[in-house]
Amino acid sequence: MxxxxxxxGLYDPSFEHxxxxxxxxxxxxxxxxxxxxxxxxxxxxTLEHRAGKDAAGETGxxxxxxxxxxxxxxxxxxxxxxxxxxxxxxxGIGMFFFPNDExxxxxxxxxxxIIVEKEGMTFLGWREVPTTPAVLGKKAxxxxxxxxxxxxxxxxxxxxxxxxxxxxxxxxxxxxxxxxESYVVSLSSRTIVYKGMFLVGxxxxxxxxxxxxxxxxxxxxxxxRFSTNTTPSWEKAHPYRFIVHNGEISSYxxxxxxxxxxxxxxxxxxxxxxxxxxxxxxxxxxxxSLGEAASVIAAPFWSLIENKTDLxxxxxxxFLRTVFPSLLITGPFSIVFGFNGGLxxxxxxxxxxxxxxxxxxxxxxxxxEEAAIRVMEPNAENxxxxxxGEPVMIKVKKGAx
Numbered sequence: 153m154x155x156x157x158x159x160x161g162l163y164d165p166s167f168e169h170x171x172x173x174x175x176x177x178x179x180x181x182x183x184x185x186x187x188x189x190x191x192x193x194x195x196x197x198t199l200e201h202r203a204g205k206d207a208a209g210e211t212g213x214x215x216x217x218x219x220x221x222x223x224x225x226x227x228x229x230x231x232x233x234x235x236x237x238x239x240x241x242x243x244g245i246g247m248f249f250f251p252n253d254e255x256x257x258x259x260x261x262x263x264x265x266i267i268v269e270k271e272g273m274t275f276l277g278w279r280e281v282p283t284t285p286a287v288l289g290k291k292a293x294x295x296x297x298x299x300x301x302x303x304x305x306x307x308x309x310x311x312x313x314x315x316x317x318x319x320x321x322x323x324x325x326x327x328x329x330x331x332x333e334s335y336v337v338s339l340s341s342r343t344i345v346y347k348g349m350f351l352v353g354x355x356x357x358x359x360x361x362x363x364x365x366x367x368x369x370x371x372x373x374x375x376x377r378f379s380t381n382t383t384p385s386w387e388k389a390h391p392y393r394f395i396v397h398n399g400e401i402s403s404y405x406x407x408x409x410x411x412x413x414x415x416x417x418x419x420x421x422x423x424x425x426x427x428x429x430x431x432x433x434x435x436x437x438x439x440x441s442l443g444e445a446a447s448v449i450a451a452p453f454w455s456l457i458e459n460k461t462d463l464x465x466x467x468x469x470x471f472l473r474t475v476f477p478s479l480l481i482t483g484p485f486s487i488v489f490g491f492n493g494g495l496x497x498x499x500x501x502x503x504x505x506x507x508x509x510x511x512x513x514x515x516x517x518x519x520x521e522e523a524a525i526r527v528m529e530p531n532a533e534n535x536x537x538x539x540x541g542e543p544v545m546i547k548v549k550k551g552a553x
Contacts (some may be wrong), residue, residue, distance in 0.1 A: 170428070174374070174375050174507070175374045175518060176192070176374070176519075178370065178495055178516045182548050189362060192219075193356050194527060195524045195528055196217070196355065199519070209290070211288070211349055212289075212292075212350045212351040212352065213376075213384040215352050215361065216346060216390050217346050217362070217373065217492065218373040218393070221343060222368045223240035225364055230303065235303055237305075239485070241313065242305065243276065243305055244306070244316065245304075245344050247345055248264075248299070248334060250296050250298040250333075256333060261302075265302075267323050271319060273320075279301045280301075283360065295349070295385070308323060317341055335387045339391075347390065348389055366434075373394075373490065374391075375390035375397075387420060388420060397485060397486075397487045398487075399486060401427070401482065402482055406478055407478065407479060430481070430551065431489060442491055447472050450481065451472065483504070485498055488518055494545065495518075500543075501540045506520055507538060508521060509537075510536075511534045513531050515529070
């Protein structure tokens with residue numbers, strides 16, 4: 153018998169699947185405050201039921217947050233650490249997971265410093281990230297890495313923002329190829345990632361930086377992991393620099409083999425890593441627009457393309473599907489992806505993963521479930537669930553991101 157009772161809100165049982173929790177908070181005018189940080193943490197904490205954990209309930213599969221670099225906060229923190237970082241966006245910050253062995257730690261740090269200098273930049277100093285290990289579960293504590301931040305000065309002849317980040321990207325890739333025992337969580341002049349093997353409530357309490365009211369951001373991206381095919385680890389927690397992903401793609405092997413032909417090394421063996429490299433390849437190498445990249449990884453079915461009435465649009469989608477067939481991502485996924493100017497949220501073309509978008513004044517929110525937005529912002533407006541394959545572009549005031 154057909155169910156006739158209406159379910160309030162956007163909830164639909166057909167959207168429910170075991171999976172990770174994702175979320176984002178964006179101030180489209182680029183106004184930075186600590187409320188954005190707090191709101192994002194509330195989203196991921198509300199999605200606790202989506203996060204994986206061990207049988208004892210002490211150690212999570214992974215939780216993390218991506219934020220803008222807060223110059224207000226790091227000016228204060230670096231002054232205490234005797235590191236002169238200069239003006240806003242005149243420096244980059246690397247977040248590192250290093251080995252705890254003192255000799256290997258010194259070798260890895262020295263290696264990064266040498267690479268930075270060889271790439272024409274100046275290394276400014278190291279800061280040990282203040283943490284509270286006592287909140288961790290036993291398994292997370294046993295494999296907890298040494299967590300440090302490294303600061304790099306922008307060369308005078310390099311433009312702020314994307315140009316500087318490209319130089320930092322090269323330094324990161326060279327370091328990764330020369331030091332397999334260390335993991336670069338993020339390295340950028342604009343964003344930074346805090347993550348680890350946490351339960352959802354431990355992200356806030358483990359990293360003291362996130363509790364400081366001086367830490368301000370206009371953008372925050374959060375994720376709680378439900379591990380499916382790989383064992384949880386500090387490195388496998390999300391975000392992966394600019395992306396969070398919820399899903400389990402069935403085209404992993406085909407996508408991975410294709411992207412590795414172009415020099416990408418999928419060392420973590422997760423589908424999120426593959427998606428990250430696919431987006432880099434499409435946007436940076438092939439120079440596609442975000443909308444075009446979305447049409448590659450969540451391509452419309454051929455029947456829908458055939459029925460398009462706009463000839464240019466039809467030919468464009470035929471071209472993208474023909475040229476990049478191995479980059480079509482099949483299986484359930486929802487991603488939120490950072491780009492130079494904002495965020496893009498995208499579901500798989502069958503919408504096998506839930507995702508909700510809401511607004512309030514100058515703020516836009518994305519979450520796996522409506523409840524996560526309502527808990528954080530009860531008066532959110534214009535709530536809707538994007539259709540499968542429909543990219544949601546959240547653009548921030550020019551120059552703010």
